[in-house]
Structures are given as structure tokens and as C-alpha cells.
Amino acid sequence: MDVGGTEDTIPMRRPDPEPPEGRGGARAVRSADPPLSGRTPLDRRRILGAAIEFVDRHGLAALTMRRLGSALGVEAMALYRYVPGREQLLDGVVETVIDELYGDPEVHMEAAHGWQDYLQRLAHGVRRIALAHPEVFPLVATRPPAAPWVRPPLRSLRWVESFLTVLTASGFTAESAVAAYRAYSSFLLGHLLLEVSQKGVQINAEDAPEGVSNTGTDLSQYPLVIELEELLSRDESDAEFEDALENLLGRLESVRREGRDGGRPGGFRA
Amino acid sequence: MDVGGTEDTIPMRRPDPEPPEGRGGARAVRSADPPLSGRTPLDRRRILGAAIEFVDRHGLAALTMRRLGSALGVEAMALYRYVPGREQLLDGVVETVIDELYGDPEVHMEAAHGWQDYLQRLAHGVRRIALAHPEVFPLVATRPPAAPWVRPPLRSLRWVESFLTVLTASGFTAESAVAAYRAYSSFLLGHLLLEVSQKGVQINAEDAPEGVSNTGTDLSQYPLVIELEELLSRDESDAEFEDALENLLGRLESVRREGRDGGRPGGFRA
DNA sequence: ACCTGAACACCGTTCAAGT
DNA sequence: ACCTGAACACCGTTCAAGT
Secondary structure, three states, X not given: OOOOOOOOOOOXXXXXXXXXXXXXXXXXXXXXXXXXXXXXXXXXXXXXXXXHHHHHHHXXXXXXXXXXXXXXXXOHHHHOOOOOOHHHHHHHHHHHHHHHHHHOHHHHOOOOOHHHHHHXXXXXXXXXXXXXXXXXXXXXXXXXXXXXXOOOOOOOXXXXXXXXXXXXXXXXXXXXXXXXXXXXXXXXXXXHHHHHHHHHHHHHOOOOOOOOOOOOOOHHHOHHHHHOHHHHHOOOHHHHHHHHHHXXXXXXXXXXXXXXXXXOOOOOOO | OXXXXXXXXXXXXXXXXXXXXXXXOOOOOOOOOOOOXXXXXXXXXXXXXXXXXXXXHHOHHHOOHHHHHHHOOOOHHHHHXXXXXXXXXXXXXXXXXXXXXXXXXXXXXXXXXXXXXXXHHHHHHHHXXXXXXXXXXXXXXXXXXXXXXXXXOOOOHHHHHHHHHHHHHOOOOHHHHHHHHHXXXXXXXXXXXXXXXXXXXXXXXXXXXXXXXXXXXXXXXXXXXXXXXXXXXXOOHHHHHHHHHHHHHHHHHHHHHHHHOOXXXXXXXX
């Protein structure tokens, strides 16, 4: 039903995303553009960058080989010279976004001040990325990992390698470093996924102009939800993140100590 | 590159999923099937059930209105009488899967043995569902919630209501019940998403028949990853889940106590 | 060397028409 | 009342052809 729906459907959030570089307006059709060809010849990096920007702007569902092509001023088929297909495009997007971490000066100086400091900065770095690309992050969380046998899919073996290096150098046994890796990534994944999807919803709730923000469900069945509405919708994500991260690091520290002493009486296992 | 690839692409994992009810072989074309019409007239529940089964079998990417239709012995267009569109179909799938919880006797007797017992059973119930429908679970974790202002998207207001009811009846303040709800769902989300995507990868790793399960990346750059391969690929998910859940519940108990006493010196905030 | 046109098989969705 | 055929606009992807 849903009569007179706004532009709420998924396939296309905006009709025409307008080619990103204005560079001379229409410049209609098929004539010259002399032998010095038409702009720089395209490459994988530029494609991935454009894809990320496109997803940030229009959402994942709107990303299409054809639309991405035209955002780059090119026909879709041209992309296939640089990217094997749509799925691999998405893999590349995930990898590129994760690799932003290594350009982040807050994160890059690995273990200068101990492993807890490193994990703190890493977590905040990942969080910054998640908040910067909320439409991309679910993809990061959801795609299968590069190496099938590395369990947690926060992808990018560089990341795993660096994590394990720092922890084993800080007194973690191999077992507890791996356990820590798992606990840490599942924490980040869960927390940030929640946070990002919250933000997404707040933003996408731009339709219902005022009053009953009710999405059609009958709320009267859920009195406590109504009563606690104010608390439930409050956004304390910064503080929540800080608290939960600190708690996790505390847990890891005790695992580390147990590992060092040889016994493993509680906490984690690998 | 990837020469001679097996049937590894996403769009169609199997060429023809064969109509699920054999019911009389070919029975070629357009003749009779007298006025007593062709089988039961389709309905929303049957459609959602078929969609879940289809996704479990063939993966999310393979679910298509047309293919789902033909799995039900019907043209795609017939589905639109019962479901407004593909997106809403997916919403329905998520809701149906989550609602399995309420048919689960392990979970349903709400707070018979205290809130910790309740949260234990609930977590295990959700985990059972995640493991039973690994292809559906990412959808559960990823779709926006029914009520925009309920932050964590483990959807289904019934679930939220029941959670809050039990906790506030067990001595949690409103604030700490909400904080507990958030911590609990982000834990479940992160942990199960990781676990499920691990399983999915293990299964989909059926292609590389033996030896180098390498996906093309150059592993030699990541010596520690190689060295710890055995540990990293080990599956202790049952024990890990148990440990992490127990730890979380311990944390919640201390929050509960603090809330009762009026002070809130550590742990969570709402 | 790099891009495009045309084509193919497949999508979601609408609507008038069949039974 | 319930389903289908035909149609529309849009996909991903291939490949021979253009420059």
C-alpha cells in the first residue's frame, strides 16, 4: 500500500548523481577531443576511490557498474579492464577503506607506548573509519576474509599481522594473542555495526516530517519500549565505546598475565 | 585471473533449483488442471518460509523474485499480491527468523530462574538461529530496525520489550536496563556475525581441493599469520561464546548492583 | 593501449488481461 | 479472487570493433 511514498525505495536514491568533475559542462557528443585523448586514462585506484565516494553519497544499493562508470565519465564496460567484476570491486572497496588505517598517523606508530595504547589507537582508528563511511562499513563486517582460515573477517592480513606482532612482543603467548585477536575484533565489529546502523537510521529518518515517527507497527503492544523511548533513543555512543573498550582491554591484560605464568585458569581460550 | 574457476561466482550457485514439490513430473503445458485450481492459493507465510529455505540453500545473493516464484511453482508477479516488493520480502524474512525465538521452548519461559538464566537462554537461542540460518543472519544484523529510535537493530520490538521487562523486574534501573540491552545486543551481534561468517567461509572453501588454500594473496609478507595458522584456523567457538557470555553477564550484574545503590561509579552508562 | 556499441541473459515492477 | 503475459527500465558481463 503506502500511498504517495517519498523517494524511499532502494534502487536509486537520487535520479542522476551528476558526473563529479564539472570540467567544461556539456561538451556534447562525438566530434573531436583530439589525439591527446580524454583526461587521464583511468586506473584501479581511481575506480576504487570513486566507488567509495559513490557509496558514501548514495548508499551501497545504488552502486552499479554502469552508474560508477558514468560517475567517472566512462561507460561501464571500461571498468572491466581494471576490475574483474562487481564482487571484486566491492572487495577492493573494503580493502581500500581498511587501508586508510595505515595512513592514519594516530594509528601508524605501532607499539610505541605498549600494547594497550596500540589497541586503543587502533580501535579509535577503526571507529573513525566506520563513522566516516557508514554505508561501507557493513560491507567490511560482512564480506568473507581474504584468507579463509583467518577466522575473524576484519580482513586485511596486514592488520592481523600487525596485531599479532605487537601482542606477542608484549608478553602474550601465541594462544592468548590469537584469543585476544578474536575477542577484540568481535567487540569492534559488534559495537561499530550497531553504532553505524544507528546513525544510518537517524539520518534516513528524514522522511516522517513531524509527530508520529512510527513506522507502521502498533507500538501500543510494547509499553516498556514506549516508556523508555527517551533512554532508548539517547546517543551516548562515544562514552559507551570508551567504557566497553576499556573493559575489554582490562580483560585482555589479565589473560596476558595468566598466559605468562603458564596456567590458564579463566577468561579466554584459543 | 583465476583460470578454470569452478562454479564460484555469486549470481547463481546452481543453475536450476528444481521446483520443490515434484507432484506429477512434467505434465506439460496449457491444457486442463480443472476448476479445482492448482494447489493451495499461496500466502504471505508460505512465501516467507520458502524465501528462508531458499536463502539457506542457495545464499542471499541468489534470492530473486523470479526464482522464489518458480520455487513456489508460480510466476514472480504473483508474489506482489502478498509482499510489496523485494526489500519488504527481506524484512519479512528477518522478522520470521527472529520470531523463531518465541517458538523455542528453551527460551520462551521468560524469567523463571532469574535474569541471568533468561539472558543465557536468550543468547543461546539467538545463537541457535544464527547457526541454523547462517546465510540469513547477516541480514538480521544489517537491516535497519523497525522503530528508528530503538538503537540496536536486533529488531523485533517484542524482543526488546521482553528484555526490558525482565531486567527492570529484576532490579535494574531503567538506565541500566537500557545500557544492558545495548551491551548485550552488540555482544551477540559481533560474536555471532564473526562465528557465522567463519562457518560460511569454511564451507565455501570447498573449491581448492588440496594443498595451497591460498586465495591469491602473497602470504609470505605475513610471517606471523603463517606461523600461527594452526591456531588462527582452530574452531573453539562454543567455548569462546560461553566464556564471553559469562563475562558479559558478570559485568551486567555489577552494573545492576551499582544501579540499585544509587551510585554509578563504573562500568556502563545509558 | 584504452574505450565503446551492441548484444545477451537476467533483474524488479506495473498493469491490463485471462480464468 | 488469484494468477499470468507482455512490457519497461535497468542490471552485469562478453566481445568484436573502433580510435
